[in-house]
Amino acid sequence: MAQEGRWLARYSEVIDFLEKNHRNPSHHRFEEHLFLNFVKHNRKLMNKGEGMKNERVEKFKGLFAMYEECKRKNRR
Secondary structure (H helix, E strand, O other): OOHHHHHHHHHHHHHHHHHHHOOOOOOOOHHHHHHHHHHHHHHHHHHHOOOOOHHHHHHHHHHHHHHHHHHHHHHO
16 A cells, blocks of 8 residues: 555544544553554644645644544543
């Protein structure tokens, strides 16, 4: 599988996780580490302004908005 395919697969898994669980991945649960690391790594790339294709940036902005929404809801 090409890099783009792997990125899209992990992106889809994270989106599905957020929609199903209505919470962000936890660093306390081993099975959720891949999702958490994916979000952290891509956030760093996006903040640096390099290393991400434009299509990925747009998709990731949507994912990150969901991520922040879950974080805000769970703080209450």
